[in-house]
Amino acid sequence: MTGKTAPPAKKPAPAVAKKKAGPAPKEGAAPKEGAAPKEEAAPKVEAAPKEEAAPKEEAAPAPATEEPPAPEHPPEQPPGPTEEPAPGPTEAGAEVTPVPAESSPAPPAEPPAEPKLEKPKEEPPSCPLSLAVEEVSENSFTLTWKAPEQMGRAGLDGYVVEICKDGSSDWKAVNQEPFLSTRYTIPDLSSGDKIHVRVMAVSASGASVPATLEQPVLIREILQLPKIRMPRHLRETYLRRVGDAVNIMIPFQGKPQPEVSWTKGGQPLDTKRINIRTTARDTIFYIRQAQRGDSGKYELTVQINGAEDKATLDIQVVEPPGPPQNLKLVDVWGFNVALEWAPPADNGNSEIKGYRVQKSDKKSGKWFTVLERCTRTSCTVSDLIIGNTYSFRVFSENVCGLSDSAAVASGVAYIEKTKTTYQPEKIPQRDMMEPPKFTQPLTDRTTTRGYSTHLFCSVRGFPQPKIIWLKNQMEIREDPKYIALIDQGVCSLEIRKPGPFDGGVYTCKAVNPLGEASVDCRLDVKGEI
Numbered sequence: 001m002t003g004k005t006a007p008p009a010k011k012p013a014p015a016v017a018k019k020k021a022g023p024a025p026k027e028g029a030a031p032k033e034g035a036a037p038k039e040e041a042a043p044k045v046e047a048a049p050k051e052e053a054a055p056k057e058e059a060a061p062a063p064a065t066e067e068p069p070a071p072e073h074p075p076e077q078p079p080g081p082t083e084e085p086a087p088g089p090t091e092a093g094a095e096v097t098p099v100p101a102e103s104s105p106a107p108p109a110e111p112p113a114e115p116k117l118e119k120p121k122e123e124p125p126s127c128p129l130s131l132a133v134e135e136v137s138e139n140s141f142t143l144t145w146k147a148p149e150q151m152g153r154a155g156l157d158g159y160v161v162e163i164c165k166d167g168s169s170d171w172k173a174v175n176q177e178p179f180l181s182t183r184y185t186i187p188d189l190s191s192g193d194k195i196h197v198r199v200m201a202v203s204a205s206g207a208s209v210p211a212t213l214e215q216p217v218l219i220r221e222i223l224q225l226p227k228i229r230m231p232r233h234l235r236e237t238y239l240r241r242v243g244d245a246v247n248i249m250i251p252f253q254g255k256p257q258p259e260v261s262w263t264k265g266g267q268p269l270d271t272k273r274i275n276i277r278t279t280a281r282d283t284i285f286y287i288r289q290a291q292r293g294d295s296g297k298y299e300l301t302v303q304i305n306g307a308e309d310k311a312t313l314d315i316q317v318v319e320p321p322g323p324p325q326n327l328k329l330v331d332v333w334g335f336n337v338a339l340e341w342a343p344p345a346d347n348g349n350s351e352i353k354g355y356r357v358q359k360s361d362k363k364s365g366k367w368f369t370v371l372e373r374c375t376r377t378s379c380t381v382s383d384l385i386i387g388n389t390y391s392f393r394v395f396s397e398n399v400c401g402l403s404d405s406a407a408v409a410s411g412v413a414y415i416e417k418t419k420t421t422y423q424p425e426k427i428p429q430r431d432m433m434e435p436p437k438f439t440q441p442l443t444d445r446t447t448t449r450g451y452s453t454h455l456f457c458s459v460r461g462f463p464q465p466k467i468i469w470l471k472n473q474m475e476i477r478e479d480p481k482y483i484a485l486i487d488q489g490v491c492s493l494e495i496r497k498p499g500p501f502d503g504g505v506y507t508c509k510a511v512n513p514l515g516e517a518s519v520d521c522r523l524d525v526k527g528e529i
Contacts, residue, residue, distance in 0.1 A: 122152055122153050122154055122204075122205035123150075123152055123205060124152060124201075124203060124205045124206035124207055124208050125148045125150055125151050125152045125156055125201040125202075125203050125205075125208045126148040126149050126150040126201070126208055126209070127148060127201070127208050127209040127210070127211050128145045128146065128147065128148050128159065128182075128199050128200070128201050128208070128211040129145060129146040129147070129148060129149070129211070130144075130145055130146045131143065131144075131145040131199055131211040131212070131213060132144055132145070132213075133213070133217055134183070136217065136218070136219065136220070137219075137221060137255075138191045138219065138220060138221040139187065139188065139189050139190070139191060139219065140185055140186055140187045140188070140189055140219075141185070141186055141189070141195075141217050141219065142183065142184070142185045142186075143161065143183070143184050143185075143186070143197065143199065144182060144183050145159075145182050145199055145211060146182060147182060147201075148201050148208060151201075151203070152203045152204075152205050153205075154203045154204035154205050155203060155204075156180070156201060156202075156203050157178045157202045157203050157204065158177070158178025158179045158180050158201075158202055159175075159178055159179060159180070159181075159182075159184075159199055159200065159201055159202065160173055160175060160178055160199070160200045160202055160207070161173065161174050161175055161184050161186065161197065161198075161199050162174065162197070162198050162199075162200070162210070163186060163195050163196065163197050164195070164196045164197075165193060165194065165195060165196070166193075166194035166195070166196060166216045171198070174186050178202045184199075189219045190219065191219055191220055191221070192218075192219060192220060193218075193219045194216035194217065194218055194219075195216055195217045195219060196212070196213065196216050196217075197212070197213055197217060198210035198211060198212040198213075199211050221255065221256065223255055223256075224253060224254050224255040225254060225304070225307050225309075226252065226253070226254035226258045226302040226303060226304045226307055226308060226309045227252060227253050227254065227302070227309050228250060228251075228252045228300060228302055228309045228310070228311040229250070229251045229252060229253065230250060230311045231250070234248065234250070234313060236314075237314045237315075237316050238313065238314060238315045238316065239316050239317075239318060239350075239399060240290050240315065240316075240317050240318075241290075241317070241318060241319060241400060242290060242291060242292060242317055242318070242319040243289055243290065244289075244290055244317075245286070245287065245288055245289065245290070246285065246286065246287040246290050246294070246315065247284070247285075247286050247287075248284070248285040248286075248313065249282050249283070249284050249285075250282060250283055250284075250285070250300060250311070250313075251281055251282040252281070252282065252283065252302045252309070253281070254302060254304050255304075256304065257280055258302045258303055258304045259302070259303045259304070260278045260283050260300070260301070260302055261300075261301045261303070262274075262276055262283075262285070262298060262299070262300055262301075263298070263299045263301070264296055264297070264298050264299070265296065265297075269298075273287060273294065274286070274287055274294075275287075275288075283300065285298070285313065290315075290317045291317060292317050292318075292319065292349050293317075294315060294317050295315055295316050295317045295349060296314075296315065297312050297313070297314050297315075298312070298313040298314075298315065299311075299312055299313075300312075300313060316349065316350070317349065318348050318349045318350040318398065318399055318400050319348045319349065319400055320348050320398065320400045320401055320402065320403055320404055321344045321346060321347045321348040321350070321352060321396045321397070321398045321400075321403045322344040322345050322346035322347075322348070322396065322403055322405075323344055323394075323395065323396060323403045323404075323405045323406055323407045324341040324342060324343065324344055324355060324377070324394045324395075324396050324403075324406075324407040325341065325342040325343070325344060325345060325407065326340075326341055326342045326407075327339065327340075327341040327392070327393070327394050327407040327408065327409045327410075328340055328341070328409060328410065328411070329392070329409055329411045329412075329413055330378075332413045332414070332415070334415075334418070335382060335383060335384045335385075335386070335415060336380055336381065336382045336384065337380070337381045337384065337390065337392070337413045338378070338379075338380050338381075339357065339378060339379050339380075339381065339392055339394070339409065340377065340378045341355075341377050341378070341394055341407055342377060343377060343396070344396045344403065347396075347398060348398050348400055350398040350399045350400065351398060351399075352396055352397065352398055353373065353375075353397050353398055353399070354372070354373035354374055354375050354397050355371075355373075355374045355375075355377070355394050355395065355396055355397065356369060356371065356372050356373070356374070356394065356395040356397060356402060357369070357370050357371040357374060357379055357381065357392065357393075357394050358370065358392070358393050358394075358395075358406070359381060359384075359390050359391070359392055360390065360391045360392075360393075361385070361388045361389065361390055362388065362389040362390070362391070362412070363388065367393070373397070384413070384415045385415060386415050386416070386417050387415060387416075387417065388414075388415055389412050389413070389414045389415075390412060390413045390414075390415070391408070391409065391412050391413075392408070392409045392413070393406040393407060393408040393409065394406060394407050395407075432462045433462055433463075433514060434460070434461050434462045434514065435461055435512065435514035435515030435516075435517070436459055436460070436461035436465040436510035436511065436512055436514075436515060436516060436517040437459065437460055437461060437517055438457055438458065438459045438508075438510065438517055438518075438519050439458045439459065439460055439489075440456070440457050440458035441457055441519040441521075442455055442456070442457045442506065442508060442519045442520060442521035443521055444521045444522045444523070444524075445521065445522075445523050445524075446523075446524045446525075446526065447495075447498060447523065447524070447525055447526070448525070448526055448527075448528065449498065449499060449500065449525055449526065449527050449528055450497050450498075450499075450528065451497070451498075452494060452495065452496045452497055452498070453494075453495050453498060453523070454492055454493065454494050454495075455492065455493040455495070455506055455508075455521065455523070456490065456491070456492050457490075457491050457508050457519055458489050458490050458491065459489055459491060459508075459510045459517070460489050461510060461512050461514070461517075462512075463512050463513065464512070465510035465511055465512040465516075465517075466510070466511050466512065467484065467486050467491050467508060467509070467510055468508075468509040468510075468511065469482065469484050469493050469506065469507070469508055469509075470506070470507040470508075470509065471504055471505070471506055471507075472504045472505055473505075473507070476493075480496075481495065481496050481497075481502075482494065482495060482496070483496070491508055491510075493506065493508070495523070498523070498525045499525065500525055500527070502523070502525055503522075503523050503524050503525040504522070504523060505520055505521070505522055505523075506520060506521055506522075506523055507519070507520040508520070
């Protein structure tokens with residue numbers, strides 16, 4: 001076995017170089033052809049992690065021989081075709097690198113293929129919400145639900161409804177293709193059956209978790225007494241103007257389907273003027289152009305097997321009223337005019353709410369409103385201007401508004417000038433005579449030498465009293481040291497720069513033909529501080 005030549009290099013060699021820290025693979029596994037079992041003992045030298053340059057040779061290793069390792073410095077000569085390559089010098093812990101058997105280099109190793117990224121799968125829509133039974137009959141029932149919160153990227157294709165009889169696990173789809181409506185009626189069921197139902201949302205990415213009802217649905221007829229649900233605004237008189245359309249919808253309930261009939265005064269309706277359309281839940285009353293003859297009370301009857309419910313619809317078709325009648329001037333006096341009239345012959349099929357009175361003077365010719373919503377058939381117009389001539393007219397008013405025309409008074413009112421004599425009002429004269437009386441007395445004062453001071457008091461009396469000032473019972477005459485004044489009954493005496501000799505008792509005396517009065521006070525003058 002030692003004389004055989006090494007086989008050509010094999011591709012498994014690069015796999016040995018990739019392992020940096022592991023032991024070298026056995027040489028006997030490299031060639032596919034058989035080799036001597038003794039050759040497996042050559043590569044038992046442990047590999048060191050420091051030898052990282054070995055994978056660069058990329059050559060297939062040749063099988064080793066049983067010969068001992070070569071000396072440290074062997075001569076460099078290529079191995080013969082029949083000779084086995086000797087292992088090179090090794091250091092402690094170095095990896096033994098196999099010597100290629102041929103001088104031609106091995107083909108380069110193929111790079112590892114990049115892993116392909118798989119596209120994430122799109123999630124199906126979420127479960128439908130609020131699944132509920134809307135209506136049950138003797139052979140069908142109706143379901144309602146809400147759209148799921150999450151539709152998915154692909155969008156929602158529709159819903160699939162499945163049913164299963166109670167006690168069975170065989171679910172069957174009742175719709176052939178998905179539909180987008182959130183309401184579905186399941187027909188052709190047998191009365192008395194208990195049906196389980198579930199609804200799934202379907203999209204291109206799959207079906208959602210089904211929404212199911214907690215309890216099975218019992219297929220049976222639910223009896224319901226007839227009842228008319230009259231709208232609130234129709235419980236009172238329904239007003240329309242002549243020529244307007246009347247379109248009224250009145251809902252009702254009852255199971256099975258009730259019989260609906262309309263009458264007016266106990267007689268069937270005139271189908272030429274009134275159209276009635278009835279559905280399973282409501283009835284519609286329609287008149288294209290209402291006339292006053294359409295007014296009246298209409299009776300609606302909803303009946304099921306002897307049980308019935310009735311409602312009355314009161315319709316009133318109105319139009320503007322006619323003008324008042326027999327407007328006339330009753331009286332003219334001073335600045336006033338009295339008017340009277342009669343109610344209109346035609347009230348427009350509605351109660352008269354009042355009258356509007358207007359006036360027009362001959363000079364301007366314009367009409368001005370003087371009274372609105374006058375509820376009586378007479379009135380008095382005041383505050384007219386002397387010398388003007390006035391005309392008057394009256395409109396009647398109902399819920400439609402004012403009448404198209406007005407009643408005009410045949411005569412006119414002329415406001416004449418009246419002669420008046422002014423007589424002043426006689427006012428009894430009152431006796432205003434009164435003796436003097438002091439309402440505010442003098443008060444004692446203390447002042448400083450050299451500083452002017454004032455004395456005040458107030459007095460009343462008629463005729464106006466004469467004021468006399470006295471000092472120590474001596475009358476103060478024309479002395480420039482004193483200034484005496486009186487204004488509106490207030491008396492004042494100014495003492496200019498008083499000295500020590502100006503102190504004493506000062507008296508104010510008031511005198512008129514009816515008597516006299518006096519008040520006094522003490523003035524003290526102190527020296528400078």
